[in-house]
Structure formats: C-alpha cells, structure tokens
Amino acid sequence: MLTHLQVWTALDRLAQRAGLSPSGLAKKAGLDPTTFNKSKRITPEGRARWPSTESVAKSLAATGTSMETFVQLIDDTARPTAQGIPLIGFAQAGVGGYFDDAGFPVGKGWDEVAFPAIADENAYALRIYGDSMEPAYRDGAVIVVSPAATIRKGDRIVLKTKDGEVMVKELKRRTSKSVELRSINPAHKDRTLPLRDVMWMGRVLWASQ
Secondary structure, three states: OOHHHHHHHHHHHHHHHOOHHHHHHHHHOOOOOOOOHHHHHHOOOOEOOOHHHHHHHHOOOOOOOOOHHHHHHHHHHHOOEEEEEEEHHHHHOOOOOEOOOOEOOOOOOEEEEEEEOOOOOOOOOEEOOOOOOOOOOOOOOOOEEOOOOOOOOOEEEEEEEEEOOOEEEEEEEEEEEEEEEEEEEOOOOOOOEEEEHHHEEEEEEOOOO
C-alpha cells in the first residue's frame, strides 16, 4: 500500500530529476504553481492531502517520464541499476571532438558518472564550473542532457552555436527562423539566436543539487 509520504517524495524526486522545484514542476505541467507546495500537502484540519491523478499524469507528460520510472521514484527498493554515462566539464563542450553535428557524444576524453538507467542511450553529463548559472546550477553541479529528448517551451536546454559557444538556457520560443532563450542567471540577458547559427540543442533531464 502506498503512503502519503511516498507519493509526495516521488513527486519531489521527479521535480529534482527535471532540474525543477516542486512549484516549477507544477507550472511546467500547466498547473497552479502552488499545487505541489509543502503547505498544500496537509489540509487546514490536519488531514493528509494527496496529489490528484490528473496532476501526476500531467507532471509525467511534462517531464517525459514513464509511469514505470515514477514507481521507481516511489519505492527506494525498486531503484533502477545505475549505468555509466559520459561526463565532461562544461567548458570542454565547446571544444571540437566531443560531439557530432547533431549533438550526440562522440570521441575520446570523456570521464564517466554513474546514473540510474534512462531511456536515451546517448545521454551525457556536463559538470558546471563557476557562478554564471546560479542560482539554478552551482559550481560543481552536474547536469544530465538528452540529445534525443523532445524539447518543449519552458524546458531547460544545452545549446551549442556554430561558433562553438555553449550555454544552458530555458527555451522561451522556437520558430522556423529563430530560438528565444531565457537566461537562468538573472544577471545575464536573455538571448535570441537565428536558427541557422544553432548547431544543436539537448534537453536537461536532471541536475544535482
């Protein structure tokens, strides 16, 4: 039998895997941003309030997560076997030889990091250095990127330009001619790039804290 704590913990883990806060997950799923707040998990009368089936389903769809994976997030004893995925420093991502023209990892020089099995066998990890992506990603944080995942408005992405610039941004809008990007660090300006200048984009699936 599932407990109230298990289900809410699984939703918190789902948000963490997507590099989001619980309120960020709710917003991404098209729900009221306060839907998953801790204050909403207990009624004013002190009774346990469970997340609705609809809110869970929308959260899974918004993050591209299967029900099987969600069950694994509920049950600590059912965690998937960890696998090794390629890992490099963020600055190295701008250097030639690590990715093909579609943004898939290739070549040598990658380290490895253990990560629970995910659907994209071409997923890779980047280690963040410096404070340019705070407060979302701090110095030393690791983000896991899927070059094959569908990218939607509001997703955090890694993007590489044809000039070799690599950045982590939030996708605001994508047209046939350009991509509009929101900066994660408020100290940095948002960007709009001609699509012809973009080499590849990959969706951020998970970030360490």
